[in-house]
Amino acid sequence: EPEVTQTPSHQVTQMGQEVILRCVPISNHLYFYWYRQILGQKVEFLVSFYNNEISEKSEIFDDQFSVERPDGSNFTLKIRSTKLEDSAMYFCASSGRSYNEQFFGPGTRLTVL
């Protein structure tokens, strides 16, 4: 069964460093998302991406964040200058159609020291 994959599974970085989180969505899906979950808290939407552009973003997704689909398979989230409060699980998701179920990856645990 097709699944969303994410790398790395765990990333440790120093405050102020740039990180890139990588995702490979399900191959025939057209809609891509990033969510995050701070330990013990709710899953929070960050950004959605369709047709090579951002379709929606949350207040969390400020100028320090960017997303890219550099080729036909990868979808990346970049945090330019990490802060302590960026420590969280970051989930990539994809869906085949609008207003439909989203399939989540296993997540990348980001730890900012």
Place this chain on the structure above:
Amino acid sequence: SQKIEQNSEALNIQEGKTATLTCNYTNYSPAYLQWYRQDPGRGPVFLLLIRENEKEKRKERLKVTFDTTLKQSLFHITASQPADSATYLCALPHAAAGNKLTFGGGTRVLVKP
């Protein structure tokens, strides 16, 4: 603003019994509602999607109801098994952006043998 409430207390249930979880929402009339399962340290796994014109949906031992008048969804696990132990998340689309999901805090279910 849109608010989603799930019972934050863990639900302890005996194997073989039916677990019933509640998701209440306010300040919105969603076109659909989704339920996900999340295991510790893992990404949400899609279970069921129910649309506003559907009263009930089933998948194997799972059943979801959607009452748009009460602004409530009920999620049932029948003939529960220890493997059903997990946190169950309710998710609704954002009012203005239907692919942006807002998640509830989840209800943890523990099925005892």
